[in-house]
Amino acid sequence: MSDALANTGDTDADSILERISGERREHGITLFGVGVGSDYGDALMERLADKGDGHTVYVSDEDEAREVFSEQLPRNIDLTARDAKAQVAFDPETVEEFRLIGYDNRRVADEDFRDDRVDGGEVGPGRTVTALYAVRTEPGARGHLATATVRWLDPETRRPATRDPRPARGDRRPGDRRPRRLRLESASRGLRIAATTAYFADALGHGDHDLPDAPRRDELADHADDLADSTESEEIRGLAEAIDTANRMM
Incomplete structure (x- = not known):
């Protein structure tokens, strides 16, 4: 320590x-x-x-x-995984633009993903790690979007393990040729909290609209207020107050 x-x-x-x-x-x-x-x-x-x-x-x-x-x-x-790495491969046929939100100093070169000599991150028991990507699809895109793979070392033996890739597909209503756009207010509570926090951090570093379809800071403030009211969480209330303070200062 x-x-x-x-x-x-x-x-x-x-x-x-x-x-x-x-x-x-x-x-x-x-x-x-x-x-x-x-x-x-x-x-x-x-x-x-x-x-x-x-x-x-x-x-x-x-x-x-x-x-x-x-x-x-x-x-x-304690640790459940050493040198954990995640790799997301986007399909250029369906994805026009993407950007990882945060983790700017945690990036690993593609060729180093399976090189166990290259340092990764550590995950403890009961912890989860969320990586958010802002993605804009090609016009009319449907089908395969990306493949995600995770690799880590056993904390005791340092033997490598790889989770099989999980393909992500585009979502489309029957008979609708337009790709669906997920609205922040219609997402799950966990995703709304993570996305609101990430969009706010990104806005502080890059300014509004740097991410594809990013909400404005005043919209983020409304999202955070709604989340604080629905969750009755002191941490989320603190986030909402931080966004309000930033809006007044900026």
Whole structure:
């Protein structure tokens, strides 16, 4: 475990990262980082987690500390998959444009997907990972859209495993030649939460309408307010308030 504020012994970031990178393979360690709000510490923490087959979490008060260290510790330090990678191959016959939302510093070259020497991400028990793509189909497209494949290493034996590809097909009403467009308000609650969060993060980084058919920030605020009312979740209410604040500032 680390707070990434190196102040005893070897305090040089590069030498610490080199040591972590080597020992994670020899000893099977998993690094669990706790963010402390320092620009230096948080930046180094992310690099440590990348090198140490681990992840980071931000703890800002006593309640969060109790939840992380008392209630969720097993899923923060145990692993069900090492070096997990996901690959999505879009069909150029049906897909005009696509873009991965987020994971900008997690991209893996196509030729490295089955190279188990190339580092991937780690997944703990009870955790899920969602990758969102914004996709625009070719006019009148129907049929096969993409094939998704997942590969990971067993945490103990480091033997590779691959989940068989799952093809995704376009959805079309009988007798309708137009491709269907999924409206955010008609999606499942889980997808609405993930998409609203992702669109908001992307808007902060790139501005409105950078993604295909991206909602405006005021539309995202309405989605987040509706979700907060329907879920009665403090986290979703916090998201809605963050979007409202950003709209006023921007």
